[in-house]
Amino acid sequence: MTQRGRAGARPGQGPGARRRREDAEPRVPAAPRVDLTAARARVRAVIEPVVTAAGYDLEDVSITRAGRRHVVRVMVDTDGGISLDDVAIVSREISTALDEAEESGGEVLAGEYQLEVGSPGVDRPLTLPRHWRRNRGRLVAVNGLTGRVVEAGDEGITLDVDGVPHALRFDELGPGKVQIEFKKLDEADFGDEDDDDDEDEGEGEE
Incomplete structure (x- = not known):
């Protein structure tokens, strides 16, 4: 999970501005208004080559607003599944690619964002x-x-x-x-049958 913050400009306070009470809670700014569809396309264009080069498939990219920041969720997968270590590695590479894209070619996503990288769950529709x-x-x-x-x-x-x-x-x-499958009770292996047999054998020896 990666979080990137930007310092926002604070509104000026002229001589006639009302002084804020010291005990008042600071106002939390909302996330900048951006075209989420366009931002999603920009993010995907930046990170898809990185994910592919790492040997994974980019399954989905979504961007949502959460208070004063955006949440960028990236789903990656590969044959045989993806481990937590793999997720951590590709997450760092995605974060680096986004930072470099902004430094070299302008803003990809305005404001502060949080990056979340994971693999699709079983509820993901099978479409490909x-x-x-x-x-x-x-x-x-x-x-x-x-x-x-x-x-x-x-x-x-x-x-x-x-x-x-x-x-x-x-x-x-x-x-x-x-479809989620549950084992029938009579097919389940509780792993304690051998222990019971050992106890019976021990009682017979005494």
Whole structure:
């Protein structure tokens, strides 16, 4: 998480200005008004080459206002997943790229901002071939079907629905959604069965 601050200009106080009471709380300035859509495009243009060069895919960039600052959220991913160490490294590289872009070519995002870098959660819609590839073996819902992704190739996927394979092309797939699965109680491994056996054996030896 990176935070970048800029000192804002303070309004002048002329001879006729009302003196602020010493015990009054200072007013917190709001985030500068910016076109968030345009700012998002500028941020993406700066950081996408950096993320790609590091070996990751830039999945999403969002910018929101939060009080007197903006929050820049960046989602990155790769085959096999991304670790916390990877997130920390790519976060530093993104922050450096944004700073260098502003120093050399003007403002990318006005005002103070906070950078948050992470990986997409299971609630991320599956919309691209790489999303399906990275979710092989998972239970998903798509096009009114719920099944397990058994294959994900260049042209489409194969979904196992109750033992029946369904081949679906990417151009006919809507957004997929990973389904959360819970183990049945009788299938769960609590890891204490061996301990019970050891106790029984110990009692017999005595």
